[in-house]
Amino acid sequence: MRRASTLASLPLLSRSLSTAHGGAAVTSAPTTYGLLQVALYGTTSTGSQVPRRWLDSFYGGSGRKLAIGVAGTLASVAVATSLAPEVYAKEPPPAALVPKEVVLYQYEACPFCNKVKAFLDYHDIPYKVVEVNPLSKKEIKWSDYQKVPILMVDGEQLVDSSAIIDQLNSKIVPERSAASSSDDDEEKKWRQWVDNHLVHMLSPNIYRNTSEALESFDYITSNGNFSYTEKISVKYAGAAAMYFVSKKLKKKYNITDERASLYEAAETWVDALNGRDFLGGSKPNLADLAVFGVLRPIRYLRSGKDMVEHTRIGEWYSRMERAAANLWVLLGLGLAGILLMTRKLKKTIREDFGAFVERLQLLPPPQPAPPKAPHPLTGLTFAVSDVFEIEGHVTGFGHPDWGRTHDAASRTCPVVSTLVEGGATCTGITVVDELAYSITGENKHYGTPTNPAASSRKPGGSSSGAAVAVAADLVDFSLGLDTVGGVRVPAGSCGIIGFRASHGSVSHAGFIPVSTSLDTVGWFARDPNVLRRVGHVLLQLPYAVSRSPRQIVIADDCFQEVKIPVDRIVQVVIKSTEKLFGKQVLKHENIGDYCNSKVPSLKKFHGLKTNGEVKTSSLKLLANVVQFLQRHEFRHNHGEWIDSVKPVLESATSAQICGPLEASDEEIEICKSIRNELRAAVSSLLKDDGILVIPTIADPPAKLGGKEMLSEDFRNRTFGLLSIASLSGCCQVTAPLGFYDKCPVSVSFIARHGGDRFLLDALHTMYMSLQEQADIASKSRSSKNALTKEQSAEIAKEKGNQAYKDREWQKAIGFYSEAIKLSGNNATYYSNRAQAYLEVGSFIQAEADCTKAINLDKKNVKAYFRRGTAREMLGYYKEAIEDFRHTLVLEPTNKRAAVAAEKLRKLFLKSLMENLLGLLRIRVKRGVNLAVRDVRSSDPYVVIKMGKQKLKTRVIKKDINPEWNEDLTLSITDPSIPIKLTVFDHDTFSKDDKMGDAEFGISPYLEALKMNLEGVPSGTTVSRIQPDRANCLAEESCIQWKDGKVVQDMCLRLRNVECGEVEVQLQWIDLPVIII
Incomplete structure (x- = not known):
């Protein structure tokens, strides 16, 4: 209207x-x-x-x-x-x-x-x-x-x-x-x-x-x-x-x-x-x-x-x-x-928030005479999504061309009839996404409903209007269709409760199918009591005593997919669970790894699509399977209509359902096997009294006009979460947890297939406690000034984790540094920053951070492993071996640590076979009388290059006679390549200025290495190189035998600059035969 x-x-x-x-x-x-x-x-x-x-x-x-x-x-x-x-x-x-x-x-x-x-x-x-x-x-x-x-x-x-x-x-x-x-x-x-x-x-x-x-x-x-x-x-x-x-x-x-x-x-x-x-x-x-x-x-x-x-x-x-x-x-x-x-x-806000496409009224039958009880849904109003048939009305399916090419329904959907007969009044038909296919909640034909919880954000789909009608308090509950998130996504986006019933537990008659093996009826409510009352009517459940969960399993890897601080959701669930049921019911699980071991057909599907050449996570594979099935079954149901009518569709929808689809019989059979195996796996994990806790959606609701929900990354992360219940056919409920950065936040609970009553009862029991904990968490973050240093540090760490996942290493380092500045006694912050340093090749900084983390926490397994990696790259092989072994001592069953250590060993042995002669450690000792590039001084650092290898020291602030004493390690495969040293002045607002360069070769040093110097007194000079036009030496360079090693000290005069010298020392690192 x-x-x-x-x-x-x-x-x-x-x-x-x-x-x-x-x-x-x-x-x-x-x-x-x-x-x-x-x-x-x-x-x-x-x-x-x-x-x-x-x-x-x-x-x-x-x-x-x-x-x-x-x-x-x-x-x-x-x-x-x-x-x-x-x-x-x-x-x-x-x-x-x-x-x-x-x-x-x-x-x-x-x-x-x-x-x-x-x-x-x-x-x-x-x-x-x-x-x-x-x-x-x-x-x-x-x-x-x-x-x-x-x-x-x-x-x-x-x-x-x-x-x-x-x-x-x-x-x-x-x-x-x-x-x-x-x-x-x-x-x-x-x-x-x-x-x-x-x-x-x-x-x-x-x-x-x-x-x-x-x-x-x-x-x-x-x-x-x-x-x-x-x-x-x-x-x-x-x-x-x-x-x-x-x-x-x-x-x-x-x-x-x-x-x-x-x-x-x-x-x-x-x-x-x-x-x-x-x-x-x-x-x-x-x-x-x-x-x-x-x-x-x-x-x-x-x-x-x-x-x-x-x-x-x-x-x-x-x-x-x-x-x-x-x-x-x-x-x-x-x-x-x-x-x-x-x-x-600007999106205008209509009187009904744009939720309805048609207003109507279906009245319940008269109340039975006493002493019979009144109808269970007496006094409640509801709306239905535009996929459910109502006698005398044309079902629109989110597109005017569908309504134009179809007749009015001859009978009302049994689900709707059951609710009306149960005492509820139906007041209208609500907007769905175009052909109920998307999860954005947008519809260009009837208008996108306004999200009452966040008017600048999309309401989520496909049952967007039904969710908005409940969130805006226009009805008490509403019906939607959940194929791959059609009820769960808008519930999470609009800050209300959404329930997806177990596949097949509610009649499939009387609504337009999207994907038959994935479709199931769902409903929205603001009140968990109303949600449960509706469930009892639709599921036709007899009275039974409510049961409490005996295990609540938190899917840790699923929460790593979200872009809001994990603690904002997980801690609310944990604290609520501990308060109601005790700590003993809590359990953590990596669902990706679990599915990888329990759903073998996933590997077959992956092999058909990629020949097994690309490694893909189990959650991403599930996302691919559910999208493949949805598209295949939609084309099977409606392909003929699409090809004949040729409706005008949004580009994203059109790309999904109008393009060519190659689906072999083998692929379809594998998908069926995946569904069966996943259902069995979830049932085995949760049994009759378990709940799996996952995020509802990967990101906050998308901004109106934004394209985030169309990105491959978003679809992979979000559909990976939604696929667990969709493919297994299990029931899932979405519960709101307040707001974060002015956007609704939610969590989802999954129970085994057929565990609908148990899940509805569990939510009813937990709901008030969840809201209390969410309110406490929200108040603790409501004022920036009210945050403690520890809380602010945790927020910075979470931002760093997200930046790391986005492969923005320097940004991650910045956030971890911020966390360390706020709370310097947390080993995790140092360990995380060390991992980011490893990604950018800053091995010295990584080693230092790991050492700090270990000093703070002697059992920090990750810190030992990461320090071993850094030391291996720096050439400290004896120390690296000790770190890898210490990792396995702390966690003998840690397969990742064992596999990673073995992998490093093999990689190193491979490098031996590829003519790696050894490693050259260059100690950049100090600079002398360097050029002034700022007002009165400079902020110098040194860059060492050899072929494609490039290393640099830290920046020394305001010092033209800096002392670095830093070790930079080069891999030597071709000793004829010269080594170039360049000094730069670091600038904040412009490109760094050059402060001169020098070049030197290592042939004389390698010749000295070939000598048999065992037994020669320490301090003996082996060779001398005089400064001349062919080199950049400022004074005589001596190659000496010191403490059982050949070292060369050089003082290099910088070229292309008015003044400046840099002192360095060379030391060779032989490759060991055995790493670990």
Whole structure:
């Protein structure tokens, strides 16, 4: 049904009006290349934004229509404000200091223009925008300054973004003069960083490849201030030209990897915040506004989305969006303008939250006469998803073409009839995903229902409308179809209870099938008592005494798939279980490993698909199987209709069900075997009184318009979780656990096939305790300042774990370092950071972290194993052997440790057969009189290269005579390759500066190694090498026999620099015959 729309959230609408989609470099030449230069960043709007005090002058007069329009606008803004989320408090300047007339001449998405706009928005200064045509620049012909931004303030022209902000700030915020000099210095430094570094990261990123260049110019030509002919000519030519220009910009600014440079800049800024909400503390300062303004143009391009997804800047950016929201830029749009922008850019919230496609009423029969009991569902209302047949109504199946090509049902689905006969009243039919196939909850034909728990997030599907109807308190319960998460996913996304019945336990008659072997009826409720009452009616269960669980099995590997802190879910379940049933019922299991041993047909399926060449986890294999079955059976049920009607489908749905499907009889039989084996495996694990605990979905509910749910990674992780119950046919219930970062959080319980009553009773028993524990956990995290150091450290560790899973090693190291800084006596933090160091080849740091972890916890098995790995890579074989053996002493049955140790041994033996002569350990001792590259000193470090091998020392801060004393180990296969040593000065805001280089060979050293020096007195000089033009020696180099080893000391004079020497020592490491 259609419902009247209302304006919802002001910040999102404000953002849509002010957010830019690119960045700019401004030139004055009115040529095609000039256009490309000035339009480096796409635009979003060409309309002017009219402030409140100029309404009369811009609309002319004060007639009845204007009064109505302004009144409507003010009312709309009032509604928006009342519904908006909390905004950071502002301190608008006194009215006497606010300029009377402000006009900004700009390109909508120019980063420098956006800097000025961010300042105006934050201080609620009304202003008008004049969009300048980049070619003709006719809008600024009157000015001698032919660049943007130009700001006219009460008739005075201000130019240059930084100068504009400084002048305005001095006028409207006079108390700034009283600020501390240290605060001003920090603010000034980071404002300079924005102009000199950050802004140069944008163009190479938005024009990184042809598709991103086209994306940018699509925004430019669609929304920029161009004539019709200019739009036609510039889009493709401009995109192609800027793609090549961006390559020159990369070279100019020494950018090797566009995304990496952008991510590094974002992380640098977050580090500068040092835990504060803003650089200015509790409110933004000029540096905050500058960074926000520059980044705003790219935020919703692919590069900006990647930046927010892969760095920690997202939370700060969201705070800035709220802080910089400007109410007055809305007023000039008028009522029609606001409604237009709302319709285009914001999801409207309908009266029924968009849950229903049709309202109806099916009334229950009269109550029986006493003494008979009333109907069990008396007084309850419910809705049904648009897959269940109701007599006289056409079942829509989430697509208008289905309804158009099918007749009304001749009878009502038995499940619906049973509920009505049980005393409940059916009030309507609810939205499902297109052909009930997806799990996003979106439907372009009937509109996506609004998630009452998080209006900016997708409701989840396929039974999205049914979940929303319950979550919005429109009905007491609702019916849905769960194939692969159709009830569980929306329940988790909307913060309500969702139950998937055991396959075959509820009649399959009277609903449209999706995948016959996976389909089962499910239902939603807010109250566990209602959920159980409905279950008893549908499952036709006789009365029985409720039983408590005797084992609650936590699937540890499943929780490793989620992207919220594991403790947020697991600890709630553990504490609730201990309180109700005691610790003895808790058990932990790796479900992937369990399935691998109990479901042998998984390997057969994998072998058919990949010939067994690619190793895949069991959970991912289950995800592949369930998607294969769903697609095959859907095509079997509805392929003929799809081929004949050819309905218009969303691209993601179409790709799944319309493409060719090769399904051999052997594959189908293997899938059936997997279903049977998995059901038997789960029954064996849980028996009659066990519950398996898993996450419901892998991620928080996806943002509206987001594409996260379409990614292969998301589908693999989420379908791996959903497949356990879908393939085994077991029953599963989803229970809400409050919120985390303003998104609903849930957990799921699985019982054996046929254990529906037991599971409903168990949830009924546990529900209140789960909510209490979730509330306690939520309150402990509700205030950032209320977090203890230990809690903050745990959060940092979890973020590090997630970064590690995402293969973002340096990011993981940063998070683990943050955890160590907060709580330095936790061995796990050091051990985890050591593993990340191993991934990036920082073996010295890894060894040091493992040693620290072992000192804190003598039984830390992982630390011993990781230190053994680091030492093996450094050439400390005796010590490595001891660590590997200690690992197995602590855990003799640890197969992973034994297999890993054996694997390392074999790898090393293999390297012996590939002509590895040995290892050369280079001790970088110290630098002498190095060049100055900063104001008075340098931050030097050394890089050693030999062929493709590259190692580096740590950075020594502010020292031109640094002492490193670090060992770097090279593998020697070809001794004729020279070794190159380069010294760099580390810079935070620009590319590291070179401080000279040197080169040396190791042939003389290897010749000395061949000598039989056993019995020679320690300290004997074996050979001397004199400095000459052919080498970089600063003085004579001696090769000596010391303590049973051949060592060579060298003092290298650096080339291509004004001064500097580096002292090193060479030492050979022979390869042992046996490793372990």
